[in-house]
Amino acid sequence: MKSLIANRMQGISPFYVMELLQRAKQLEQQGRDIIHMEIGEPDFATPDAVIGAAQQCLQEGQVKYTAAAGLPALREAIAGYYKDHYQVNIAKERIFVTPGASGAFLLALGVSLNGGEEILMADPCYPCNDNFVRLFEGKSRFVNVTAESRYQLNAELIRQHWRENCKGAVIASPSNPTGTVIEAGVLKAAIEQTRALQGCFYSDEIYHGLVYGQPSASALQYSDEVFVINSFSKFFGMTGWRIGWLVAPEAFIDPVERLAQNLFIATSTHSQYAALASFSPENTQELERRRREFAKRRDFLYENLLKLGFIIDCKPEGAFYIYANCSRFSDDSFRFAKELLESEGVAVTPGKDFGKNNDNFYIRFAYTASIDRMADALNRLERFLCR
Amino acid sequence: MKSLIANRMQGISPFYVMELLQRAKQLEQQGRDIIHMEIGEPDFATPDAVIGAAQQCLQEGQVKYTAAAGLPALREAIAGYYKDHYQVNIAKERIFVTPGASGAFLLALGVSLNGGEEILMADPCYPCNDNFVRLFEGKSRFVNVTAESRYQLNAELIRQHWRENCKGAVIASPSNPTGTVIEAGVLKAAIEQTRALQGCFYSDEIYHGLVYGQPSASALQYSDEVFVINSFSKFFGMTGWRIGWLVAPEAFIDPVERLAQNLFIATSTHSQYAALASFSPENTQELERRRREFAKRRDFLYENLLKLGFIIDCKPEGAFYIYANCSRFSDDSFRFAKELLESEGVAVTPGKDFGKNNDNFYIRFAYTASIDRMADALNRLERFLCR
Numbered sequence: 001m002k003s004l005i006a007n008r009m010q011g012i013s014p015f016y017v018m019e020l021l022q023r024a025k026q027l028e029q030q031g032r033d034i035i036h037m038e039i040g041e042p043d044f045a046t047p048d049a050v051i052g053a054a055q056q057c058l059q060e061g062q063v064k065y066t067a068a069a070g071l072p073a074l075r076e077a078i079a080g081y082y083k084d085h086y087q088v089n090i091a092k093e094r095i096f097v098t099p100g101a102s103g104a105f106l107l108a109l110g111v112s113l114n115g116g117e118e119i120l121m122a123d124p125c126y127p128c129n130d131n132f133v134r135l136f137e138g139k140s141r142f143v144n145v146t147a148e149s150r151y152q153l154n155a156e157l158i159r160q161h162w163r164e165n166c167k168g169a170v171i172a173s174p175s176n177p178t179g180t181v182i183e184a185g186v187l188k189a190a191i192e193q194t195r196a197l198q199g200c201f202y203s204d205e206i207y208h209g210l211v212y213g214q215p216s217a218s219a220l221q222y223s224d225e226v227f228v229i230n231s232f233s234k235f236f237g238m239t240g241w242r243i244g245w246l247v248a249p250e251a252f253i254d255p256v257e258r259l260a261q262n263l264f265i266a267t268s269t270h271s272q273y274a275a276l277a278s279f280s281p282e283n284t285q286e287l288e289r290r291r292r293e294f295a296k297r298r299d300f301l302y303e304n305l306l307k308l309g310f311i312i313d314c315k316p317e318g319a320f321y322i323y324a325n326c327s328r329f330s331d332d333s334f335r336f337a338k339e340l341l342e343s344e345g346v347a348v349t350p351g352k353d354f355g356k357n358n359d360n361f362y363i364r365f366a367y368t369a370s371i372d373r374m375a376d377a378l379n380r381l382e383r384f385l386c387r
Numbered sequence: 388m389k390s391l392i393a394n395r396m397q398g399i400s401p402f403y404v405m406e407l408l409q410r411a412k413q414l415e416q417q418g419r420d421i422i423h424m425e426i427g428e429p430d431f432a433t434p435d436a437v438i439g440a441a442q443q444c445l446q447e448g449q450v451k452y453t454a455a456a457g458l459p460a461l462r463e464a465i466a467g468y469y470k471d472h473y474q475v476n477i478a479k480e481r482i483f484v485t486p487g488a489s490g491a492f493l494l495a496l497g498v499s500l501n502g503g504e505e506i507l508m509a510d511p512c513y514p515c516n517d518n519f520v521r522l523f524e525g526k527s528r529f530v531n532v533t534a535e536s537r538y539q540l541n542a543e544l545i546r547q548h549w550r551e552n553c554k555g556a557v558i559a560s561p562s563n564p565t566g567t568v569i570e571a572g573v574l575k576a577a578i579e580q581t582r583a584l585q586g587c588f589y590s591d592e593i594y595h596g597l598v599y600g601q602p603s604a605s606a607l608q609y610s611d612e613v614f615v616i617n618s619f620s621k622f623f624g625m626t627g628w629r630i631g632w633l634v635a636p637e638a639f640i641d642p643v644e645r646l647a648q649n650l651f652i653a654t655s656t657h658s659q660y661a662a663l664a665s666f667s668p669e670n671t672q673e674l675e676r677r678r679r680e681f682a683k684r685r686d687f688l689y690e691n692l693l694k695l696g697f698i699i700d701c702k703p704e705g706a707f708y709i710y711a712n713c714s715r716f717s718d719d720s721f722r723f724a725k726e727l728l729e730s731e732g733v734a735v736t737p738g739k740d741f742g743k744n745n746d747n748f749y750i751r752f753a754y755t756a757s758i759d760r761m762a763d764a765l766n767r768l769e770r771f772l773c774r
Contacts, residue, residue, distance in 0.1 A: 004554075004587055006501050006523075009642040012649060045448040054445055054657070061432040063627035099486050099629065102651055114393050115502055115524050131649040136393075137502050137524055167391075200391055240450035240656030242486065255396040262399060262518040265489055268655045269627030270441070 012131045017349040020337060024347045035369060035377040038347040040176065041239045042294075042320065043368045046274075047286050050238060053277035057270045064269060068261040070097025070245070071272045077279050078245055086218045094224075096246045096256055097267045097275075101206045101231035104246035105132050106263065108227040111248075111255040112200050113138045117167035119202075122153050124323065124354035124362070126176045126204070141166065144357040147314040151178040151323075154186050155193035168200030173216060174207040174318025177354045177364040179298075181317045184217035191223050201226040206244070207319040209235030209287070212295040216318060225249045232271075234319070235287060236278045241271040294320055297367040297374065304378045305365065308385060320367050323351075327361040329385055337363055343387075344380035399518045404736040407724060411734045422756060422764040425734040427563065428626045429707070430755045433661075434673050437625060440664035444657045451656060455648040457484025457632070458659045464666050465632055473605045481611075483633045483643055484654050484662075488593045488618035491633035492519050493650065495614040498635075498642040499587050500525045504554035506589075509540050511710065511741035511749070513563045513591070528553065531744040534701040538565040538710075541573050542580035555587030560603060561594040561705025564741045564751040566685075568704045571604035578610050588613040593631070594706040596622030596674070599682040603705060612636045619658075621706070622674060623665045628658040681707055684754040684761065691765045692752065695772060707754050710738075714748040716772055724750055730774075731767035 017038050024034045057063070069075065075092040082090045098104040105128070113119065115137030121129055123142040130140040143161050145151045158169050171190060173182035182190075187203075194201040203219035203226055219226040231244035248256045277283060301322055306312060311325035330336040334350040341347050351362030367374065404425050411421045444450070456462065462479040469477045485491040492515070500506065502524030508516055510529040517527040530548050532538045545556050558577060560569035569577075574590075581588040590606035590613055606613040618631035635643045664670060688709055693699060698712035717723040721737040728734050738749030754761065 004499055004585075005639065005642055006497065006499050008501075009498055009645065012642075012645050014641075014645050015648055018648070041452055046450045048448075051445050051448060051450075055442060058438050058441055058445075061435075061438060063433045063438075063625070065428055065626050099655075100652060102649075106650065110393065110522060111396055112391055112393050114395075128649045135497060135523075135646075135650075198391075238450070239452050240653070242651070242653065242655045252392065254401075255392055255399075258396065258399050258401050259522075261402055261405075262515045263489060263493065263522075264629070265487060266627070266629065268486075268629045268658060270657070271655060 008134050008137065011134050013127070015127065016334060016352045020341055020347055023341060027341070027345065032345050034345045034347055035373050035380070036347050037365045037367070037369055037374070037377060038349045039366055039368055041368060042234065042237050042290070043370070044237050044290055046237055046241070047283050049277045049280050049283040049286070050274045054270045054274035057273035066266045066269050066272060068264065068266050069257055070267060071276070074272050074276050077276055081279060082218070082220060086221055088218070088220050090220060090247060093253055094247050094250060096248065096260055097272060098244050098246055098260070099264055099267050100233060100242045101204070101229050101244040102128065103264060103267070104229040104244050105129070107246050107256050107259055108202055108229060108248070109133065109136055109138070110259050110263070111252055113167050116165065118163060118165050119167055120153065120158060120161055120169040122151065122175070123357040124151070124177055124351065124359065125172060127353055129170055138167070142355060142357070150180040150182065150314055151175055152180060152182045152186065153190060155189040158190055158193045158197070162197050162199070166197070166199060168202055169194050170202045170204060172204035174211060176207065176319055177321050177349070178314065178323040179316025179319045179321045180314050181211055181213065181216050187217050187219060188222040191219055191226060195223065195225060203228045205229065206231040207234050210291060210294060210320060211318040212298055213317040220247060232275050232278060236275070237287070237290065238271070238275065238278070241268070241274060243267055243271040243275050294367065297371055300371050301365060301367045301374055308378070308382055322365045322367070323362055324365060325361050326363055331360055333360050333363045340381070340384055344384045346377045346380050395521050395524065398521050400514070402514065403721060403739045407728055407734055410728060414728070414732065419732050421732045421734055422760050422767070423734050424752045424754070424756055424761070424764060425736045426753055426755055428755060429621065429624050429677070430757070431624050431677055433624055433628070434670050436664045436667050436670040436673070437661045441657045441661035444660035453653045453656050453659060455651065455653050456644055457654060458663070461659050461663050464663055468666060469605070469607060473608055475605070475607050477607060477634060480640055481634050481637060483635065483647055484659060485631050485633055485647070486651055486654050487620060487629045488591070488616050488631040489515065490651060490654070491616040491631050492516070494633050494643050494646055495589055495616060495635070496520065496523055496525070497646050497650070498639055500554050503552065505550060505552050506554055507540065507545060507548055507556040509538065509562070510744040511538070511564055511738065511746065512559060514740055516557055525554070529742060529744070537567040537569065537701050538562055539567060539569045539573065540577060542576035545577055545580045545584070549584050549586070553584070553586060555589055556581050557589045557591060559591035561598060563594065563706055564708050564736070565701065565710040566703025566706045566708045567701050568598055568600065568603050574604050574606060575609040578606055578613060582610065582612060590615045592616065593618040594621050597678060597681060597707060598705040599685055600704040607634060619662050619665060623662070624674070624677065625662065625665070628655070628661060630654055630658040630662050681754065684758055687758050688752060688754050688761055695765070695769060709752045709754070710749055711752060712748050713750055718747055720747050720750045727768070727771055731771045733764045733767050
């Protein structure tokens with residue numbers, strides 16, 4: 001039955017880190033202590049206010065479908081969030097609640113990308129982006145980025161790499177895996193350049209809020225004609241709830257609505273009621289406390305990785321990742337990651353999962369473990385490097 | 388920005404019933420009493436056992452991502468369900484937990500359908516099926532079905548309508564909108580015919596369990612080389628939880644896993660823990676009680692619609708729908724539905740939502756309202772017909 005597999009699946013790779021994760025589990029079952037720095041998921045529990053709201057929703061027992069676009073109250077609350085945090089007015093009709101940022105990206109590309117068209121994106125970047133493009137028979141045009149552009153696309157790179165069949169450009173800031181944040185002016189110019197080329201601009205803002213320097217600018221501050229993908233997973237600490245949102249340009253409201261009806265029916269009802277509680281003052285304080293903890297971890301890990309000899313040529317200012325160059329120790333970072341796991345029980349993600357731009361020299365550390373655990377990991381890492 | 392909309396969106400229609408639903412809400416806001424017989428959602432609350440399991444999961448607070456394919460315990464429980472109810476052994480590796488049946492269908496077509504290929508399906512059928520095919524740049528080849536084949540495809544229809552570029556056939560039993568159930572022997576022959584044509588067979592079994600005559604046969608009883616789509620929404624009463632599953636042929640395990648990782652990351656964690664409680668003896672009894680209530684409603688509505696003069700030429704034996712021919716009263720069922728809503732406050736779904744096969748003569752009644760409410764609706768309907 002092999003021949004019945006759709007052609008698109010040839011290009012859709014697994015996450016290489018899964019191989020490491022599986023091995024890590026085996027080792028744990030054998031009694032080994034594994035320090036997980038590979039996982040893109042905050043180690044904090046879902047905030048109490050959010051849990052409480054979900055429990056109240058469940059007590060009432062009526063967990064019925066919501067409208068495809070989401071609970072009106074939640075769409076309004078998200079609009080309020082844009083008003084409070086970015087000083088922009090977004091009509092709630094442009095906001096669609098989705099099953100995670102994955103659902104938001106699926107909708108954004110589904111309504112805009114034709115088969116054969118290309119999407120510009122940075123290499124390295126989050127691997128699913130390319131796979132969403134492949135799903136719709138499009139093609140990703142990768143632009144190798146470096147510390148020079150803070151590992152981000154910019155107007156000049158977009159102009160240089162744009163081709164006739166390009167449909168749009170994706171910018172993710174803070175970036176996974178590099179943790180770098182695009183400057184507000186650079187973002188603005190990138191949007192203008194993309195719009196001038198009559199392309200769609202997709203802004204992946206799922207790590208917004210998790211920044212340790214300047215606040216991150218939203219694409220919506222500069223244009224209404226952009227797609228913005230966001231999520232309750234990372235900053236709001238709601239990974240397993242699978243809830244995010246899409247802000248679409250006005251002309252796309254109707255197609256996004258139609259596609260959402262068909263693809264999802266709706267997002268989980270209790271996740272939506274839970275997410276509503278995310279914006280309470282009580283929860284906002286809790287999230288700020290967590291953000292400060294992540295900032296400490298970033299400083300701790302950054303300084304210690306430099307000390308050990310890793311090269312980090314652009315200090316990460318957001319998300320919870322450090323993309324470290326390990327070329328002083330290895331030219332095969334996947335093998336490096338596998339050996340590190342076997343001999344020291346420290347799990348990290350190989351560059352291979354994020355593209356082909358010198359990926360063999362990079363590994364991604366997630367600081368989703370406590371400082372104590374990371375201190376232990378760094379000791380093990382030091383021992384590993386001195387083998 | 389209109390021109391930037393992807394071509395596929397031209398063919399993806401909204402649900403026409405949404406127009407009626409919106410109007411129904413307006414009327415309700417004006418104080419009118421609306422009887423809802425348009426909604427494909429059981430009116431029962433989520434069963435207590437399921438709510439309890441979700442609450443326990445939330446109390447523990449750790450709502451983290453699960454594996455993309457789902458909680459191992461849930462995959463095992465689903466395998467157990469197949470063993471108990473259909474006497475078939477399904478390796479749990481072939482079972483993927485998904486965000487609703489929508490997610491399951493997205494995976495099944497995503498891993499198998501190439502752009503330009505065709506999928507056979509009955510007309511009338513569930514409208515999203517065609518739209519999923521369009522999403523992947525495929526084409527639905529609709530086969531007009533009648534009472535002669537119980538509004539189902541069969542081996543002969545599949546053979547007749549198969550073309551070189553056909554990739555597979557979808558059978559949905561019990562069917563939405565007709566509520567008809569395919570006979571076991573007909574299902575078996577349809578699978579064999581499709582396999583002989585080297586096509587993929589997709590069996591939509593989301594209304595399994597909700598049958599009022601013979602138990603419904605699963606495609607898995609006749610072949611391991613089929614895709615089976617199922618859901619916790621309908622029989623298990625978990626609509627708003629957005630959880631379903633896909634059973635894939637062994638050769639597709641790896642591609643389905645890769646696509647699921649990319650499209651969803653995972654299904655909501657608490658929905659998965661909640662679904663686990665669905666299989667308890669306590670809950671099984673509660674679901675049986677509900678099934679018997681649906682059976683009573685089916686009998687009540689069926690007999691009374693016939694009395695009023697609707698034509699139902701194949702008695703529905705499953706799901707919670709009656710697809711009634713209203714040609715004695717109207718040749719424009721959409722208008723009929725709109726007028727019925729305006730003048731009597733009864734909401735039903737027009738045939739237009741399910742295809743082009745004499746759709747103008749049909750409306751779908753959902754018996755997701757109590758017998759008392761339906762009695763009221765039938766009185767109103769009688770008054771409406773005697774205008």
